[in-house]
Amino acid sequence: MFLFQPTIVRHHWVHRRRQDGKCRQCGKGFQQKFTFHSKEIVAISCSWCKQAYHNKVTCFMLQQIEESCSLGAHAAVIVPPTWIIRVRRPQEGRWKPFIVKPVPSQLMKPLLVFVNPKSGGNQGAKIIQSFMWYLNPRQVFDLSQGGPKEGLEMYRKVHNLRILACGGDGTVGWILSTLDQLQLNPQPAVAVLPLGTGNDLARTLNWGGGYTDEPVSKILSHVEDGNIVQLDRWNLIVEPNMEACQEEKDEQQTDKLPLDVFNNYFSLGFDAHVTLEFHESREANPEKFNSRFRNKMFYAGTAFSDFLMGSSKDLAKHIKVVCDGTDLTSKVQDLKLQCLVFLNIPRYCAGTMPWGNPGEHHDFEPQRHDDGCIEVIGFTMTSLATLQVGGHGERLNQCREVTLTTYKSIPMQVDGEPCKLAPSVIRISLRNQANMVQKTKRRTSIPLLNDSQQPIPERLRIRVSRISMHDYEALHYDKEKLKEASIPLGLIVVPGDSDLETCRSHIERLQEVRFGCRVNKEIKCE
Template sequence: TWSISQLGNKILQSFMWYLNPRQVFDLSQGGPKEGLELYRKVHNLRILACGGDGTVGWILSCLDELALNPQPPVAVLPLGTGNDLARTLNWGGGYTDEPVSKILSHVEDGVVVQLDRWNLQVEPNYSLGAEQDEQQTDKLPLDVFNNYFSLGFDAHVTLEFHESREANPEKFNSRFRNKMFYAGTAFSDFLMGSSKDLSKHIKVVCDGIDLTSKVQDLKLQCLVFLNIPRYCAGTTPWGNPSEHHDFEPQRHDDGYIEVIGFTMTSLATLQVGGHGERLNQCREVTLTTTKPLPVQVDGEPCRLAPSVIHISLRNQANMVQKTKRRTSLPHLNDQQPVPERLRIRVSRISMTDYEALHYDKEKLRQASIPVGLIVVPGDSDLETCREHIQRLQEEAAKPKSLSSQKLSPKWCFLDSTTADRFYRIDRAQEHLNYVSEISQEELFILDPELVVMTTVGTSPSAMPDLVHSNLNQVNTSTSQRQRVSSDSSVSEALSQNTAPTTSKLSRLVCLQELHLKGADLTGVDQSGCSLLHHAVDIGSKEMVRYILENSKSPNDLLDVTEKLHGETVLHRAASLCQRTICHYLVEAGASLMKTDLQGDTPKNRAEKAHDAELAAYLENRQHYQMIQREDQETAV
């Protein structure tokens, strides 16, 4: 069954090719009921729901309605935004490019587990006698939930987004804009404090225990009734099992629901491993509200009139959980035991090479760049290998040559053996894959920010090589760059190399040579421009990354202002609409609130350059910096 998205059409065709087209159903053409009724008498039926968590809930509700016995288990191919149910069942946080044949094998091999589902019954709170206005409703968008039910701050943000999208759908046509809207709404709610009085207008009773006074004492601004461990695109608000003193570890099949409270600050810390205030684990909840409040059911929001809400266990659904198991078959009469230790070469591949060559395994192997050697236990999974690779990076002292470019935070593993092509492994599924299953002596990783070049002096078909290779292997002529003494200004040396035919690449190599000779990357020229200013003028993402990663004190560079206009490097990058460079600078800590001589922030510069999406991104990060600063001041 299929919920069409921008990615949907492409993979829909693949499923129709691998399966009988009569086994594939487009849910936008009549919903799931037709397919479920057609196959209701088929034994050992398994369903693959391709879409977000809402698509899964839709199918489960149809299964309830049809009362199939036994109920077929449901697997998930995550194509939504949050995909928290898919993460819980080990299907990952989103689809990358895993072959359809592999996905179908996982559906067949997965283990069947149970998922609690919860009823929501709503009655008007007649004791208040207040009149209902047009902006509130006395009904919830759904009467059952699989993931969570919440009220307060998070529901307010979702509701604002939902209402704005319905009023102006043309403004919400990209995931980037959607995220920016969420961030802006969250920030405005933070300033206005519209959720601060939540605790004054609710009564919470869990299995007969009144928690209202505790909610008020903690001044909670959001309450979440959580059925699964994941929430808000992969965070774990209940925390780690080892931290539980008064409560049991969370399960999705134990008939209990977790009640968690958040302040604005604790909700913000979720993204960095924090958790909420654990209030209760219970089988029944009664909520009484005395004013209209924003609520959401599995991501579907509304503004609910004063009500009495009853939460109780509905039933359990059968789901397919992706399992960690060895899938490759050993050779006949070759039942070799797993070796005690494995010595594995690690090589990385750039996104450019991956996109061009991932259907040609041999060429992609030739294009890979060595990272180093790791030694791991023979039964290690990829999570363990990631730890060893991170350690390998940390132990590598500052190199005397340029043979080691630091891995970007977004790198991921590639499966090079189990399919007819390389494919990416989702970070959330690394614990399911044994390293011996996806590699044969060499482990490949994809680094989307790896800088590569075509080797100079070879034919156009030559394989790409790492820019950060040993300098004696880079064939560049003296006409392309000048040798300078180690005490020369880097900015001056690069400014001598500004002919139109001079490539960004040769300037990068020149910069690397100068740095290896001891040149200071933090100096400024007579106009007050830092080396980062010059890198932005050239438009070289690689130079910006190199300077940030190799400067002794990159923070001293980020907010340096040149003399003529008072521009920081972020001002200049925003004026030139250099989105990737702006991202690098912001993540490195560049100030988004610093103004130039005209009083413009980097966001203002992006607006003047007519780049609305970049301006929205900078505004969002500016809000985040302000919140961080306020939190620091509060802590002090």
Template sequence: MLQQIEEPCSLGVHAAVVIPPTWILRARRPQNTLKASKKKKRASFKRKSSKKGPEEGRWRPFIIRPTPSPLMKPLLVFVNPKSGGNQGAKIIQSFLWYLNPRQVFDLSQGGPKEALEMYRKVHNLRILACGGDGTVGWILSTLDQLRLKPPPPVAILPLGTGNDLARTLNWGGGYTDEPVSKILSHVEEGNVVQLDRWDLHAEPNPEAGPEDRDEGATDRLPLDVFNNYFSLGFDAHVTLEFHESREANPEKFNSRFRNKMFYAGTAFSDFLMGSSKDLAKHIRVVCDGMDLTPKIQDLKPQCVVFLNIPRYCAGTMPWGHPGEHHDFEPQRHDDGYLEVIGFTMTSLAALQVGGHGERLTQCREVVLTTSKAIPVQVDGEPCKLAASRIRIALRNQATMVQKAKRRSAAPLHSDQQPVPEQLRIQVSRVSMHDYEALHYDKEQLKEASVPLGTVVVPGDSDLELCRAHIERLQQEPDGAGAKSPTCQKLSPKWCFLDATTASRFYRIDRAQEHLNYVTEIAQDEIYILDPELLGASARPDLPTPTSPLPTSPCSPTPRSLQGDAAPPQGEELIEAAKRNDFCKLQELHRAGGDLMHRDEQSRTLLHHAVSTGSKDVVRYLLDHAPPEILDAVEENGETCLHQAAALGQRTICHYIVEAGASLMKTDQQGDTPRQRAEKAQDTELAAYLENRQHYQMIQREDQETAV
């Protein structure tokens, strides 16, 4: 494509958020003037102290010279690779592909300060924080230090465990498999909103006696500002146990699932011990000059929360929805008020099923006095705080990006037609097995889907409303749902799938269903993912293949076995695989051929298909042969993955890895598939296999923990 080398690059569909290469100038490394003089060089080995600070003296490899444009919203991406079970390490590669690598930063390599200083003069700058709520707080505190005017708004890609701030701003409770291209569009289109931030000032309580002191307690809070909440009592004690265990054994806390399991176990043991039952006796709370201590002593809470945002404890809503007859206002994250809530063990348990805590007050200032050491937490950062006097007051407001609900809902069939008053839509569901085995491929998943029934919804319905209609399907005795071809009920964990992307489906987080219209995720049919559906083989009206056949140019006719007709010989199957004759192989299999047949060298059909590089035959064998074929070895100890790696067949390697092949198997030379790719000098394939090998190890550990 040399003829295009002089053409200007349009920067693609996300040009508005991409930093143009013309803005980036290479910086010259400053020359050492002492180099020229040998005499001066030998004179002294003492290092002179520089008057410049460490930040000023640091050399930067490039500088930014922006050309402002009102149409541009340049994006700065910060990724915390350790958040949410190391998800960040995987997603950073996608951002490097879509954006200019100079606008994507790994927070483990020095934090956000240097990058923010470098881009401080960029007009209309936006920031995407990929991590947990702690990562967002880190970036907001750095923006406070740098005093950028105006401060760039911050969007969130939730990779943490709780993600309460991300849920509040409509970014969802965690990243699943949404395409990075969609995420970038949401950041560009998002609404700019304000977020209250609160100062915390703690000093020792002079009235506390020596008997109230605790050797393990500290006089300082872990953070002096919070965005989400400040709490003390039961929940802080559980978080402190988790934090101390993770510090001692970080390798045991490398997944979101494992973290939540530990939280649950610690909460249960703390409940049995009753360590926070006397909390009300040791605290005094004054809000806007009004003493709430008598009310708290009557309630006898085991946890008190000072809440800034509506979400808490991984998505619950502890303030609830007070009506007009109550003395309280609905909660907002930008009104300059804190919500003070007390929890007993009963109300804490009720949170998970839609309950709320005891509403105490809404206020602008809090003075909290503790008379003994009590566990506290600030936005999830815990400590055991000695007897103290803590003052909470409004610090400032941060500028954030809230994911917007798209109002331009496209009609089902044509942009020129108005949205109809009612939509009659077929609902089909997909099993998690098919979803993963077919690599999210849209066309194959449509064939593998199980019809559930038909719903009739208003034309402007969002997914929350549509969910209610779908869940009523199987409750209607004479409705459309009664004719569903499967008797298996919907599980509580089902979610919607977006069917409008070019080649694949992706999941929609339940917390974001109110942001999506039905017409935005489907054209003629709504698809949902049910993790507890048995798979396509569970359909009574379908033949046994558990996934659709690969697309082929032929339509083979099955050879029926009548009378004493013998099944095909194994040599016929091997010959079909060697000749890359997909139609013949499919016909032989349907006639009863054994897909696990081996030749004299113990080579399976899959070994032969890999040798010829036939993707269709490989996919067919992966879909229909027993799982044992994946790790079957020939005489020299090679699996089919070893063979594909040595031949540099990247797509076939991807198919085999995604089907569940082991990446740890070694051949007679002791090489893993990754090492075979390295010997073939295919560095990209070796890097891919190394990443998948690491991911496979994490999955195996998670499964062992779950068991």
């Protein structure tokens, strides 16, 4: 086991005119001064661990000023101030105000928070300050100030890094594409705080369909406790279709897709047409699209008008679809499909499940986001309308590669980004897998002793294994492989209220015994 002695962090005591909770010393609440001009200090609290005391000598004593700080309930995700080093010269050719010098520890999961302030009706702007209060402000980044690249580069050498993407699914895709560019190894796992409108990826990973003012402290606990899972990501390679008839140049028409990779879905036909109409109308009149209700009403109106005009009814006549060498074109034409969706995750269109429930798959495998396969689903106008009430599309194929040929310009969308693509040959293939944090249904970590009503056990029996830092960095996302690579050292027995330092001393003695050829000897404390 890799043992690590951290650099001591001191409390950062600040005066408070208002303070919630109770004094750590006397247990009494803090008297709040409601007069606007009152300058009386009612409390002294640490901005790291959040301990608070009354501003009087019976509660807060001078010796506490120099005490070391535990960093509080979220110590595992906080970047300690001792890691942040200010610099007075340009770094690597450009100015950086500070550099990060991490001290690796398997006990820590340092967190980078990226917030898109424009997502979800500007919810993002409101929560930046909350994250800065709970964490080190140097680990919270506003994506409107240059994107995620600088923050990721700054922390690229930090061991066991996790990322929290606060925004819509597009924000998550932006961060994943930047991680591709930087080629971080191992790649940090990404959690999601959903601030957008669709949030299908967030729903898939159990983060929900939208942020509902859940306490930031609880969100940090969920990120720390979440399981790491893999997410397939798919390449989209576009070439012009030289065999297609040269139609008149459409002003809306483009020769390339808005994105060359997708994490959620890629679709063409009716749904993409409605999304494109919405996107163009919002670009022309942004003031008319300032609420979720108005946006949904526009979608409904556009969908109805398209239904009446039937602008997508001939889709099947102008495409060719080949999945893993199987030509599905005649099936698409026989079913008169007006929309095709290539789906990577179970959720689509703000939470619907177009592949259907797991028990309804019949000849197909259950859908997964980590199996290297993509689901191909077709819709008529009618089946697309029933999605919101539990319906599903026509299951066509599960495959690893797709070749899609179009013979006229057709509306398409990539993870919600629409366009009207000129006649093209589009190839879909697996790009890579990203590490994501999946929210567990409930917290599994032991509660803080102050919050727990359970009695402290008299003794703790702890099994100890040893693993190299190289193996840990390579396998920390897979607990089973981590167990296989570790070397059992033995068992320690310590009092139930032991702190980490006590456990460390027993582990060190266990190592001496183990490497002195006395294997699996039980060490009891006095």
